[in-house]
Amino acid sequence: MRPLISTTDLAAALGGPAGDRPVVLDVRWRLAGPPGADSYREGHLPGAVFADLDRVLAGEPGEGGRHPLPDPADLQRDLRAAGVRAGAPVVVYDDADGSVAARAWWLLRWAGHDEVAVLDGGYAAWTADGHPVDTEPARPEPGDITVRPGAMPVLDADEAAALARDGLLLDARATPRYAGETEPVDPRAGHIPGAVNAPFAGHTGEDGRWRAPEELAARFADLGLRPGEPVGAYCGSGVTASSVVLALELAGHAGAGLYAGSWSHWSRDPERPAATGNLPG
Numbered sequence: 001m002r003p004l005i006s007t008t009d010l011a012a013a014l015g016g017p018a019g020d021r022p023v024v025l026d027v028r029w030r031l032a033g034p035p036g037a038d039s040y041r042e043g044h045l046p047g048a049v050f051a052d053l054d055r056v057l058a059g060e061p062g063e064g065g066r067h068p069l070p071d072p073a074d075l076q077r078d079l080r081a082a083g084v085r086a087g088a089p090v091v092v093y094d095d096a097d098g099s100v101a102a103r104a105w106w107l108l109r110w111a112g113h114d115e116v117a118v119l120d121g122g123y124a125a126w127t128a129d130g131h132p133v134d135t136e137p138a139r140p141e142p143g144d145i146t147v148r149p150g151a152m153p154v155l156d157a158d159e160a161a162a163l164a165r166d167g168l169l170l171d172a173r174a175t176p177r178y179a180g181e182t183e184p185v186d187p188r189a190g191h192i193p194g195a196v197n198a199p200f201a202g203h204t205g206e207d208g209r210w211r212a213p214e215e216l217a218a219r220f221a222d223l224g225l226r227p228g229e230p231v232g233a234y235c236g237s238g239v240t241a242s243s244v245v246l247a248l249e250l251a252g253h254a255g256a257g258l259y260a261g262s263w264s265h266w267s268r269d270p271e272r273p274a275a276t277g278n279l280p281g
Contacts, residue, residue: 001089003105003249004210005117007129010091014046022089023140024048025082027057027104028123029094031185039095043133045119045126048093049082049140053239056082057103063268065261066185066237067103069154075111076147083140084113093119093126097204102243106258112148118246121209128207152245153257155232157266160259164194164280167230170223172200172240173263180276185236188267190274192234193281198223200240203247216251225253232257237264 005013013022026048028036040050051057056078058067070078084090090113092104101118108116119126127133155163163169171191176182178197183189191197202219204210211219225231231253233244238260248256259265266272275281 001115001117003117003246004120005091006120007126007131010119011131022091023083025051025090025092025104027051027053027092027094027100029053029100041135043135045093046132046134047138049138051082051104053100053103057107065265067239069260072147072149076145079145080143082143084143084145086145088115090116091119092116093122095123097201097208098122098210099200099240099243102246103239106152106242106245110149110152112151113145121207124208153255155257155259157261157272160192160232160234163230163232163257164192168225169195170198170231170233170244171195172198172233172235172244174199175278179278186264186267188274190276192266193273193275196223196280198244200235200243203243210250213250213252216247220248220251220253232259234259234262236262238262
């Protein structure tokens with residue numbers, strides 16, 4: 001399954017035989033609210049199941065960061081409750097820049113489920129293209145997915161630091177946070193020394209749809225990525241960095257590592273250095 005699916009192709013798939021229809025996960029979430037569950041109740045794709053970032057797509061915040069990876073057993077339980085079946089397609093969407101949907105895409109891939117795609121343009125594209133929405137909560141049949149973690153590479157803090165020195169580590173946060181000019185959430189400001197700023201907002205156009213693979217490839221080349229070079233990504237808490245991993249795959253660079261704890265984990269340890277300014281440091 002390709003990483004992106006258009007609204008037209010998803011509508012066709014949802015209109016197909018019942019046994020072939022993808023499970024659709026609504027993962028709308030906003031750092032400052034309102035809750036994505038409220039948006040889901042107001043309207044969602046037909047048959048979509050709501051999956052909360054904080055409760056399903058991440059574990060409890062703590063030493064591992066603000067959005068650590070969920071416990072595999074908990075993730076398996078929640079995905080089965082959402083109707084996810086082994087080998088069956090899953091489509092995920094949000095209503096912003098695709099980064100939360102990318103987290104869901106990455107997490108399912110990490111769990112060993114390859115049949116997953118992000119709805120290109122998300123909820124806004126779905127409604128703009130004239131497709132129907134529903135307000136009734138979905139009641140899916142339980143799925144049978146078995147979570148087998150480790151199918152996508154995960155970086156710890158030391159590996160992220162080494163990649164910043166010996167490969168390319170991309171920081172997905174907005175430039176003011178990367179530069180240390182502001183830090184509204186985490187304990188310290190700045191970035192991992194050697195990391196290159198690659199704001200996640202650059203992956204999508206003004207309409208919220210993902211940029212063409214050749215555009216993304218040119219962007220990463222401009223950021224210094226060379227063919228075959230090891231590459232990884234981090235952000236504030238491991239969510240928007242997932243969109244870097246997805247964008248890299250679209251651009252032909254599959255297998256990028258994700259520092260899941262990201263800056264919310266790195267900045268907790270005062271022994272770990274923090275660089276500031278617009279240069280990698």
